[in-house]
Amino acid sequence: MKLKMHVNGREVTGEAEGRTLLSAFLRDGLGLTGTHIGCDTSQCGACTVHVNGRQVKSCTMFAIEADGAEVTTIEGMENADGSLSVLQQAFQDHHGLQCGFCTPGMVMAAAALLREIPQPTEAQIRAHLDGNICRCTGYHNIVKAILAASGQPVAMAAE
Amino acid sequence: MYNFDFVRPATVDEALAALADEDAQPLSGGQTLIPTMKQRLNAPSALVSLLGIEALKGVKTSDGTIEIGAATTHADVAAQATGYPALAALAGGIGDPAVRNRGTIGGSLANNDPAACYPAAVLASGATVVTSGREIAADDFFDGMFTTALEQGEIITAVKFPVPQAAAYMKFEQPASRFALCGVFVAKYAEGVRVAVTGASEDGVFRWSEAEAALSATFSASALEGLSLSAEGMMTDLHGTAEYRAHLVKVLTGRAVASAS
Structure with a gap:
């Protein structure tokens, strides 16, 4: 089947089978390998992207279901001049990543949260990251990065 | 695949x-x-x-009833079912944010996972499941684990919930999957109280009739004190034994009553 969508603001066309997952289409079809496939069972959140502004797990959605949609991946998060966005820079500044495998999903989940709640509480951040698993950081520095990106102090109760 | x-x-x-x-x-x-x-x-x-069918989406409120299109996502129910706060809260607690942006009420009900949240709300509310061919009362819809009254080729189009005087849903989450290890939905109507339990029984969602009778007489967590639920027929898995789940049902029912609004 032919499909057409806007990915990171650019119109793309491609071919996909019915069973082609959105994650596979982005990675193999478009070469956008920033979207990671961790568990492939909808649990780890490394494949999180935005479809029509909403965060979804791209391993649990067929590519054809995004036909005509606006899709944003981690490659679409940087500033127009190629520098890191505020949120990405906060992850770097607060050591919100170690191996980095979960990071694209974490950034996309956090971006969706900040659009909905511009200044979330620590509890809201932790609840929102329910579906994103990180095995390196213990989450504290990810939460700090998101607090910082939202313009809030990073002192946390849980430490 | x-x-x-x-x-x-x-x-x-x-x-x-x-x-x-x-x-x-x-x-x-x-x-x-x-x-x-x-x-x-x-x-x-x-x-x-079914997600491209606009007629299956949306939340409509009218005169004591909330009707939710079958293809409405959990996130949209959480945001839009403001007339039934306990239902909106349940929808907002399913899975994680990404799952809530895709998963739908109709899909959850048709699948009837024994640990899904929505079946508890539908059964406790005495809701009506509207399909492509008929209307099915909640008490007749659920038919055991992963089984419903739906026929081959029949699809759910909407669910109609009568709005209760007070209600709450309490669940104990299995921390990895975030499915309910046990979940209890309590809904108080003028005609009486309904209590539906998910995540616990080998037969899927069920009504706890003894608790309904006690709570219909006195709507207070203390009304449950003398009751106990048998562990017979409850699920046992690596997350919890049948006895543990039976105990959780009573604890969560009490908490749901205490927080019902």
């Missing part, structure tokens, strides 16, 4: 025509179906996507 034809109808009639092929299956949010297809536990010849 095995390949299949992908069908995108724009109307319910087109969907039903595509589903006349008995090897075709409806696809809603896919948050359960896609993982099972990846495991090759399921191999439909065609998937008929």
Whole structure:
């Protein structure tokens, strides 16, 4: 089947089978390998992207279901001049990543949260990251990065 | 996964025509179906996507009833079912944010996972499941684990909830999957209190009639004090024994009553 969508603001066309997952289409079809496939069972959140502004797990959605949609991946998060966005820079500044495998999903989940709640509480951040698993950081520095990106102090109760 | 034809109808009639092929299956949010297809536990010849049918989406409130289109996502129910706060809160607690942006109420009910949240709300509310051919009372809809009254080729189009005087849903989450290890929905109506339990029984969602009688007499957590629920027929798995789940049912029922609003 032919499909057409806007990915990171650019119109793309491609071919996909019915069973082609959105994650596979982005990675193999478009070469956008920033979207990671961790568990492939909808649990780890490394494949999180935005479809029509909403965060979804791209391993649990067929590519054809995004036909005509606006899709944003981690490659679409940087500033127009190629520098890191505020949120990405906060992850770097607060050591919100170690191996980095979960990071694209974490950034996309956090971006969706900040659009909905511009200044979330620590509890809201932790609840929102329910579906994103990180095995390196213990989450504290990810939460700090998101607090910082939202313009809030990073002192946390849980430490 | 095995390949299949992908069908995108724009109307319910087109969907039903595509589903006349008995090897075709409806696809809603896919948050359960896609993982099972990846495991090759399921191999439909065609998937008929219901998410492109606008008539199946949205929340309508009228005169004591909230009607939710079957293809409405959990996130939209959480945001829009403001007239039934306990239901909105339940929807906002399913899975995680990404799952809530895809998964739908109709998909959850048709799947009838024994640990899903929505069946508890539907059964405790005495809701009506509207399908492509008829209306089914909640008490007649759920038919054991992963089984419902739906016939081959029949799809849910909406669910109608009578809004209770007070209600709450309490669940104890299995921390990895965030499915309910046990969940209890309590709803108080003028005619009496209904209590529905998910996640606990080998037969799927069920009503705890002793608690309903006690709470209909006195709507207070203390009314449950003398009651106990048998562990017979409760699920045992690596997350909890039957006895543990039976105990949780009573604890969570009490908490739901205490927080009902």
